[in-house]
Amino acid sequence: MPAPRSKKAPKTFEGDEEDIAEFLEIYECCADDAQLPKAEWVKFMFRYLDRAQRLTFEAFDGYATEDWDVFSTSIKEAFGGAFQTKKCTRATLDSFIQASAAELITTDTELHVYHRGFQGIAAYLITDKQLSEKD
Numbered sequence: 001m002p003a004p005r006s007k008k009a010p011k012t013f014e015g016d017e018e019d020i021a022e023f024l025e026i027y028e029c030c031a032d033d034a035q036l037p038k039a040e041w042v043k044f045m046f047r048y049l050d051r052a053q054r055l056t057f058e059a060f061d062g063y064a065t066e067d068w069d070v071f072s073t074s075i076k077e078a079f080g081g082a083f084q085t086k087k088c089t090r091a092t093l094d095s096f097i098q099a100s101a102a103e104l105i106t107t108d109t110e111l112h113v114y115h116r117g118f119q120g121i122a123a124y125l126i127t128d129k130q131l132s133e134k135d
Helices: 017-033 038-048 051-058 068-078 090-101 108-127
Strands: none
Touching: 017 038, 017 068, 038 051, 038 068, 090 108
């Protein structure tokens, strides 16, 4: 496993629900790439948690038995909102446009950031049939 805080290591998890899904995905990839036996995944994860989170994670089912499947399921239940599919609506797109209109775009980079954000929401709405290509 990569050393904590090294370039290839998962970023230390500090408790932000917005970060947990990506943290778990990166951690699992690193553990798999390192060919770490699943029986050791639980204890190795603690190297990538800040102190406050270690106490929280010790309370999750699967910690005491070092059962990764139970442990990771328990984490996903505790941080449920982070693992749900984010749904966009037309209101989401309208809000994005309004927020973006409040800021002046002065560089190509800013334009690309806006375009990627717009495109991501619009593509979801088109796929979900909430928006047509003509809209």
